[in-house]
Amino acid sequence: MSDFKTIIEGIKASNNLPSGVNWNFYTSYPKYMKTISARQTYILKLISALLKNQRIQGNIRSSDHEGQFQLIEEGNDTILDRVAFNIDSLNGSFKHDEMLMTPKRLLSENPEEKAQIKKKVLVHGRIVERPQAKFKVKVDNRPVPFKPLLKHKPNSITPLNLCLETNEEGVMFYKHPYETELETFKVPDEHLKVKKAVQPESLDNTKLVEISNEDQLNMMVSELNDAKELAIDLEAHNYRTYQGFTCLMQISTRNTDYLIDTLELRDKLQVLNEIFTNPNVVKVFHGADSDIVWLQRDLGLYVINMFDTYQACKILNFVRKGLEFLLSKYCNVNADKSFQLYDWRTRPLSEDAKRYARCDTHYLLYIYDMMKKDLMAMSTKQNNYVEIVFQRSTDVCKMRYEINILNNESHMSMYKRSKKLFDLQQMFALKSLFSWRDKIARELDESPGYVLPNHMLIKISETLPKEFSGILACCSPIPPLVRQCLHEIHHIIKKAREQSFENVKKCEENLNNYQNVIKHEDIDLISLHDYSKADKTFSGILPTLLEDKDFYNYSDCNDDFIFAQDIRVFQDIIKNSKTSKSLSNIIFKRPYDSYLKTLEYKKAYNKLKKEKNTEDASNNQMEIKKTVPMDCPDKIMFNISKIKPVKEVKKESIDLTIVKEETPKPDISTKVVKSLDTPNIAEVSSKKPNFTPHNYSNTNFSKFHNQSKDVLFIAKRLQQNKNKSKKKNKPKRLQKTV
Known part of the structure; x- marks a missing residue:
């Protein structure tokens, strides 16, 4: 203990050394630097001697700061590994006991101490077999929700219901079997009263019962049925197994201590649920956060009406909250904690190990009485601290065991x-x-x-x-x-x-795209063809090929052109939705729906093709002759004999001007112009084409420069032809327009 205090004082002194700006100030004094350098040399000499003792090569005094740090790190690893090896050798984890590695300087020259060390090695020096190989129910380390082992639910309000559920985050889990019972639990009045504390007998004068088979277990259960208060503790192993497993259970009453071999009775201990879930029996634990989870994981046991002395320590504001402190405070017992790292897989257990295990529960009921007395002394009319401890302990009982599941942020x-x-x-x-x-x-x-x-x-x-x-x-x-x-x-x-940065960026983009598509948390339970969790609007009639043929009316299909790439297996997915509780944002499109899409596409394509062919045919058969100038009686001639009636002309409308045969004056104001989106074929056919073509040679086209492009084009072409005729001295000929 004195060495530990010396280390603490040294750490405090080192933390009080100046740093930063203060260090620069103090180093300006030669006496300070002389003292610091002297202490530094002395410390390096001690570290160098320690490294040589551990057979670590390297000179720490001549190395730089980085090299010194590496040597110290290597020395710490070597020392800790040797300590772990020696502990495993004492516990019997290695076959060859003579390979126990202990530094020479740490060995005592006293022959009696050497004999004691040798005796300890011989007692525990043997191979420890893996208990998992003997378990009837093999260990399942898969990253799946843990299913409770409970087969029968005694002292129940609601029946046993082991159904898989999903929380708001999409994580699947099994509900706590005794959740309703724990929520409705009320502490009996007799447990809130303070009784006179009776100090227990010593360990040597207390009866010890070891339980290793089913007959002994049944006898113990019959004895515990009469008890109103129990002290419980567990010993587990978690180094040579992934999840860990319970190796020993200690139960103590006022007169008897029980040690139960949970490795041999792993699948037989659910009979204890009759007592553990009885709300009229108080179960006293110390630091039950781990014990409650271990009981669920390995033995299928659950606890109702628990008093956790650790929670009482927190309410009483004790400086230390360990069981060792409580034993020394209330019982004047100095607990031996050398077995905290003991390998509890070892069978048979040594007497020292059994004594250590009994100490954890033998005095716990007396500590429970004393702490209730202290809590009641603190209580007021508004706050009953004994009841508060029971409530907090009940919250601990609501904990559920879950298997560790690896994710992207676990490291x-x-x-x-x-x-x-x-x-x-x-x-x-x-x-x-x-x-x-x-x-x-x-x-x-x-x-x-x-x-x-x-x-x-x-x-x-x-x-x-x-x-x-x-x-x-x-x-x-x-x-x-x-x-x-x-x-x-x-x-x-x-x-x-x-x-490289580019590769990682691509991986992240692919991962984000994958996460944006959809998140199937319950992919093992729900098929893509299952519409039970789809929108309510979709849960109506789901037609098939065997149903009525008139279910789909093909005449209602849109006339718009449908491209073939619009036919998909799934409908559009909301990519921005980060969370999706189920398949509500994706709807499977059946093959029959895809077949209907192809029919719509084919029908629209054929209709568009047919319209295009009819339009081309009508354009080829129709001949339109225009005269554009507005100051002359323009005529429009149609080859009526070749015209066929057109049902509809889409989008493009031809503006035709029909001028009467007899016009008194070629004035714009007196002209009668009729604009038609669709020409009246009957009216045009009643008029006979007896007029003569107009002579454009004497027409002045300059004043029509603001007219349409067709007029200007005709005027330009006529002017060019006129110039050519003048040069060649040829007679003018009438120009026809097409």
Whole structure:
């Protein structure tokens, strides 16, 4: 304890050293710099001696700042790895006990202490088998919603209903089986009263019962049915498994301690739900956030009416909130926490391990009585703090276990903790290695820390070694799975080195396009042909080829031209919609609908083609002769014998001027002009074409310069012909216009 205080004081003193502008000010004094340099030399000498003790090559005193930092980092990794190796050797995780690595200076020369160390190694020095291999229900590490293991629901208000649901964010989950019971739970009045606390007997004078088979379990359940208060705790293992599993359960009453082997009775313990969900029995936990989740995950157990002493510590404003502090405060017991890193998979358990496990629950009921007394002393008429602790504990019981699901931002928490600044290639390597590690851990049921520790993953992503030896150099010691999958890691790093800003930008664009199309959260449950979650307007009649032929009226089709590329399998999708709860924004277009589209397209195309042919034929048969000047009696001649009636002329309208045969004066004001969008064939055919062609040779076209382009064109052509006739001295001839 004194060494720990010395370290704390040293850290505080180092934090109080000047920095920034103050450092520049203090370094201007020679005495200050002399003292700092002397202490620096002394510290470097101590670090150098420590590195030599750990057999780390390198001279820290002659290296630059970056080299010194690397040597210190390497030394810390080596020391921590050796400590972890020694702990595993003591727990029996390795076969060869003689390979226990302990620095020579740390070994005591006292032969009695050596004998004690050797004795500990012999007790725990053996191989620990993987309990997962013996589980009747195999471990499922797939990233899917966790389905509760509950088969029977005792003490229920509503029946058991294990249906998959979807929240507002589109995440699928199973509802808490006892959600209704927890929401309607009220603390019994007898549990809110303070009773006289009776200090428990010592561990040696208390009965211990070990439960390892089904017969012993049934006897224990019959004994616990009479209890009104229970203290419960769990011991779990999570290093050599992906999700973790519960290894031991401790239950204590006022007179008896029970140790239940949850590895052997993993699928038999749901009978405890009769007691755990009984609202008239108080279940006392300390720090139940993890215990509640472990009970659901491994044993299918749920808790109602719980008192969490950790929540009571928060309300009482204790400086420390651990169970060790509560044992020393209320029971004057110094807890041995050396078994916190104990491998609880070990069977049979040592006596020391059993004693440690019993301490967690043996004194917990007495602590519960004492804390209720303190809470009641703080309570007022408005606030009953005992009831508040029960309410907060009930909120903890509402927690649901969920399997870890990897997403695109899962690696960012580790990256932020490392306080590194990575470029594009390093970030790609970090994300890819993180995904690879998670995949291997799920497949082999190992923890991600066992596959590749975080600090090694960060170092590989930062250095991006080009060769296999560089990857192994980043790992000290080398994890077994890294050596086995060395080619995969090298391929990931090689791919990361090939990354550029353009490639990443393209990948992001493709990802955004993919996300904008649609998000099928429930793709395993709903078919694209299922209209149950479509719009209500679409849930009417859904015709098929076998229905009435008159369902679709082809005469109602639009006359507009329909292009073939408009025929699609799906209707238009709203691309801007980031969230889509179901298939409400996409409607599947049946093949029959596509067939109807092709009919509309074909009909419109044939109709347009037919109209074009009729128009061309009418233009070829119609001959129009115009005379444009407005001061002369212009005539328009139609070849009436060849004209056929036209149903309709679209868009283009021909303006025709029909002038009477006899006009008294060629004045514009006296002319009668009739403009027709469509010529009256009957009226024109009644008039006989007995008039003679007009002689344009003496017509003055200059005053008609503001007329149409056709008039000017005719005038220009006539003038040219006139000039040619003058030059050749030929007689003038009448000019005909077409």
